[in-house]
Amino acid sequence: MTPLADDVAAYLKRRARWSPLEIAFWIFAFATIWLFPGKYLIMKDTAILALFALSLDLILGYAGILSLGQAAFFGIAGYFSGLIAKYGIINEPVIALILGGLVAAALGFVTSFLVLRGSDLTRLMVTLGVSLMLGEVANRYSDITGGADGLQGVTVAPIFGLFRFDLYGHNGYVYCLIVLFVCFVIARRIVYSPFGLSLRAVKGNSLRAAAIGIPVKWRLVAMYTISAGFAGIAGALLTQTTAFCSLDVFSLDRSADLLLVLIIGGTGYLYGGLIGAVIYRFLQDWISTLTPQYWQFWIGLVLVVIVLVGRDRIGAANEAVRNTISRLWMWLMPRAAALRGAAPDGT
Amino acid sequence: MRGSGALARLFRGRGNGGASARGNMLTILFDGIAYGMLLFVLACGLSVTLGLMNFINLAHGAFAMAGGYCTVIVVNRLGVPFALGLPIAFLVTAIIGGLFERTLYVHVYAKPHLDQVLFTIGLVFMSVAATDYVMGSSQQFVQIPEALQGQFNVFGIGMGKYRLLIIAVCGLLTIALQLMLTKTRFGSRLRAAVDDQRVARGLGINVGAVFAVTFAFGSGLAGLGGALGAEILGLDPTFPLKYMIYFLIVVTVGGTSSITGPFLASILLGIGDVAGKYYVPKLGAFVIYAIMIAVLLWRPQGLFARSTAR
Secondary structure (H helix, E strand, O other): OOHHHHHHHHHHHHHHOOOHHHHHHHHHHHHHHHHOHHHHHHHHHHHHHHHHHHHHHHHHOOOOOOOOOOHHHHHHHHHHHHHHHHOOOOOOHHHHHHHHHHHHHHHHHHHHHHHOOOOHHHHHHHHHHHHHHHHHHHHHOHHHHOHHHOEOOOOOOOEOOOEOOOOOOHHHHHHHHHHHHHHHHHHHHHHHOHHHHHHHHHHHOHHHHHHOOOOHHHHHHHHHHHHHHHHHHHHHHHHHHHOOEOHHHHOHHHHHHHHHHHHHHOOOOOHHHHHHHHHHHHHHHHHHHHOOOOHHHHHHHHHHHHHHHOHHHHHHHHHHHHHHHHHHHHHHHHHHHHHOOOOOOOO | OOOHHHHHHHOOOOOOOOOOHHHHHHHHHHHHHHHHHHHHHHHHHHHHHHHHHOOOOOOHHHHHHHHHHHHHHHHHHOOOOHHHHHHHHHHHHHHHHHHHHHHOHHHOOOOOHHHHHHHHHHHHHHHHHHHHHHHOOOOEOOOOOHHHOOEEEEOOEEEEHHHHHHHHHHHHHHHHHHHHHHHOHHHHHHHHHHHOHHHHHHOOOOHHHHHHHHHHHHHHHHHHHHHHHHHHHOEOOOHHHHHHHHHHHHHHHHOOOOOHHHHHHHHHHHHHHHHHHHHOHHHOOHHHHHHHHHHHHHOOOOOOOOOOOO
């Protein structure tokens, strides 16, 4: 290899290294299993929402495609996994989950060609239109999907034949968390790869990206497909852990809420969806205990305020906090090592 | 959900006994035109604001709902005649729209589309919950005068009197709008601003003021449409969410460069929706969404858009 290629490779490796903050985040995430044993159901919902938001971040934060139709993928995989479990075609949840993701990814691949045309508004309409159309289809074939009553009678087999979905949601939560982590690692690998870098270039300026030889269209198609797959896994998880699937998986509210989740957490650094999901759930839980019927008003207010204050300003504050913490960590680490008597490695 | 309430109301009290298939079809056509004209009045303000400022306003339906509720309050509770209730709905909504434009929307024009979508969806959520809080979640009915109820029967075609009124009012409005846009000074300023904002500014046109007036006027029209349409579309707090997609279809399919585009798109949508729900009721709005996607694939800038370099 030439020295330049070496340099680039080394740089990319350094960028992709797991920071201590990230490791702490995941240790805490898994510690919640033992820390909050009474909160499994809400934490499980949060984990699913986080995965769903992660999928939106992949196309919005990394490819710059504004979508209001992510619910289409969520819903189709939800129904798919519910149906194959109900009719006993595939009982193993993990395989069903992967298949659900693949089905959603296939839909994503097909619809990506529709989405890549036109302006933001056209994209918005097409993505929204696709999910509403699927909702109508699910409503039409109510003998299969259960229509407005939802898909009932889904029985999900134990995971690997060992871990049953218990009433308290313990196994369900652990399952969701592990799936979330695995998906996150895959997503992280994707965005830090040269492929992910090229997407950043496309998002920055697609004309220039094309000029340096990046196949813009195919990169976007690929990312859209991947993102649809993740959204599908989230949808399948919801069906499997609740043993139920209803028409509202396709609703506009779901996609709009998702956008809010991602905006709260910030786009384009992968953790936005996860942090946003946690904040959103707490916010929703808190507000809906205050005003059970009118919580939507406050959610709307949050959106309006976020935009008026400016997302970039919130993002900057967020980044400043993260930088401070990691600098603090860098400052602490060598000292801690010195205290233990080991020589600090100086990095 | 999904406008099925609207469907039931659309065909309420319509006995098809004895009507020939052709008469039936013409009745559907008639209803579709009434529905489409209503949609046009509801959505034309949106098309102008989108064309003028490239601003995606998902909260347009909230203004229509405001107009509807305003009529309910004024006509049902205060006993004002229906004919007077409509202009009041227009004025009140126009004032609300103008206030919102000056205080909130101004700050969002320059922001990216994502921000605009978030902001206006937030407004929709707030309006839905606030209306629910103030007026309750049940469906509201405007008391329309006796004289407007019932239907004429012309050559076997049932024509509801109220729908005839809608067609008359909306038709007149459309002509007035077209004249205003093509014959008046304000109209030419507006067209100049839509065509090229920078050059229009350079010629000394106060684009901000033009936009504020247009926004208020468009909101007022939406309010008027909401007031007229409460009977046909149904009026409850989820109105802005339920019909948002319809307004957007009108705008995206019709294009934003003229008002004839959205007008034709509304009529098509109205007829298509009524016919679709009548002939294939189980598919619901599927037909409409499919047509919309097909049109947008074929012509991303809209069916009737001029091919500009914008």
